[in-house]
Amino acid sequence: MRVWLLTAGLLWSAAAWAAGPAPGAGHSAKELLDKVDDLYRGASSHGKMSMRVVTEHWTREMKLEFWSQGKDQSLVRILAPLKEKGTATLKSGNSIWNYLPKVNRVIKVPSSMMGGSWMGSHFTNDDLVKESRMAEDFDFAVTFEGAREGLEIIEITCTPRPEAAVVWGKVVVVLDRASELPLRSDYHDEDLELARTMTFGEVRLLGGRRVPSLMRVVPADKPREATEVRYDEVEFDLDLDAGLFSLRSLQR
């Protein structure tokens, strides 16, 4: 089961998401990363979330509803603001389509635009489709364990394997040692310069799991900009109509 947020681009992050229990169980780095990756992988999910994007020039808030099925299929629909209500994004495999209710047309995002921003956020279209499994695509090691800034943490540093098709040069994942929930992830580009930072917070019960419900992405080159995603409600493992992830349903 896999939450939409993965499809929303946070998937690549595969940011460590240990669900709740086994505090201090002393899992290996691989186990921790796998747990994170597997936590939301599953049959299906459905929920609502808010996305707040702050840029130098504007700030906007959106309400979104999402559905996901398996690894490859997801659908996101904008509920608010009114101007964009009904606008939807369908991800199927490596392709993304957008439905625009104003003109009543579906358009496929071309490969040249996959690096572009998704709905004006700090996530790219690529973020939505990139599948990356930390323990498979990266070499990793626990690089710090203990107290830092008053928190007991575990720091895992991941470097991509030569053959892995990932855009990052290094990812540093910091987890809370007791809960094994992620606190932050630092994404470094291929020159090992910090590209963006994702922080996690507001741990609460969502769909029966204790997970951080707030994620905040800050691009390193624009520290005053940010995209915040907050989960309002999530349910897992529900029966979704197979036709939900089709171009026809996109226009509904």
Added chain:
Amino acid sequence: MGRIVAGLRIAWRNLWRNGRRTGITAAAIALNTAVLIVSFGLMHGIVVDMVRQITTISVGDAQVHAQGFRAARSFYKAIPPAALDALLAQATTAGVLAAPRSFGFGLVSSGPKSAGAMFWGVDPVAERRAFGLPGRIARGQFLADRVEGRSYLGRPVREIVLGRKLAKTLHAEVGSELVAVVQAGDGSLGNELFTVTGVLAGVGEEIDRAGALVHRQDFDELFVAQGRVHELALSSRGALPAEEVAARLGPISAGLELQTWGELLPAIADMVRMFDGVMWLFALVFLLAAGLGVTNTMLMATYERMREFGVLKALGASPWRILGGVTGEALLLGMLASLAGSCLGLAGTWYLTRVGIDLSGGGDLVVQGMAMQSVWRASLTPADVILPVLAMWLACVLAALYPAAKAARIDPVRAMTHV
């Protein structure tokens, strides 16, 4: 004066002592002069064409942008409205035409095909007045002047004109419906339906590949642009040099930058400068060839006349007088021959100005991303004739110096006994 006339008469007589030899050298000089004039004309033609294409089609003589806009093409770096009004007023006073443009990046989609595009929000009236772009339409027509009353096959439409390659990528034709999706200025997702009203001919790489031209008002709605203008393109329609256009607009207010096309397109400006250098290198070869012919002729002519020079010196002629006599002969030869060569060169250039050389080979001609006229025409200024001719005269005089010096330095006694 009388001495000069007498000198010329002597020189003239001397030249025709061996008419065939002089004739051949004269023909060589004439031909070299003609080739130089034609080449200068052709090179000049390229430069003139290139500059005309740049200054009259879409770039203009100069452009004004907000500082920093050109580097990142940031949508938010616009020319402030007050500054824009001042610039437009200044342009009118200065007799320079101006076209305001807005730019925004987005996605255009036609059926299953989509591509990234650079949207141009243009004022069709201003573009038509100031630039040739509205006339460079391969199919269909340019944007209507007003947004009211536009229709295609009876239904109201928003019009869009596409760059040649972009239309090809989208498989779009006149009448095709396009969806535009952009990140609007307020962060929202701007989207709109457009109908292709025209497809541009090859204009320049940038426009060909990504240009999507829409009316300013449509641009404003699509991008929630609030009237932002990113570029003011200035044109004198070829009447003034770019620097003059820039000077008439200046001084520019703080936060804005005014650049001539040469500053905007340094690669092409360099090319234009390079042409001059290449031309003179080319000229040097021809001048050398002509000069060597003159040296040869004058050397033979002086050897034949060693006894005469000896007599002249014995009668009291100074070495300078002999030097002057011989170089005068060469100069006369050069002048007469280059006169004939100029006539020939002018005729050739005139022909190439009218008819030109077709370079298209069926396709468009693009240099440094700028479309060129596919017919290469010469262009002639007085300098293109006068400079090669003067250079030829100089070459003749220099070429005669060695034989002349030999004649001038001769010992009269030895010369007179010379067999």
